[in-house]
Amino acid sequence: MAKDYDPQMHTAEHVLNQTMIRLFGCGRCFSSHLNPGKSKCDYYFDRDLTVIDAAALESAVNIVLDQDLPVQERMVPRREAESLVNLSKLPASVGPDDPIRLVTIGDYDICPCIGAHVSSTGEVGRFCLISHGLLEKEAGSDTEQSVLRLRFKLV
Ligand SMILES: [Zn+2]
Structure with missing residues (x-):
């Protein structure tokens, strides 16, 4: 578990991802940097x-x-997990017979995850979006997909 996995931020990230799926039909974030601030x-x-x-x-x-x-x-x-969630991003170190840790947030979200979380969403505080915007495409980048970056804090 990365040391920047602040439990409140981490739970906020799961809620944010599910909300992005529900409102805008995109996937969960493919990259995140979670810090307490x-x-x-x-x-x-x-x-x-x-x-x-x-x-x-x-x-x-x-x-x-x-x-x-x-x-x-x-x-x-794993077989049960496969029927519930997308396991395509599991690290290669997870073997085919290893059990999978699923984190659920009420009936709202379910996600395979190894990180530390708070015990209920009321402990997270208020979610505050700091900024949003598309990233500049890097020269020579091989992906045509555009990237939306969200920055947020908890207050
Ligand atoms: Zn997680």
């Missing part, structure tokens, strides 16, 4: 958020946090 998550997404999108996102995340949903972990056999 502020964090950033990068998504494959074809446009920047509008002001209205950003407000809707912030409010939807905070509604989930306010519900004080339980955050629970359980170990399940």
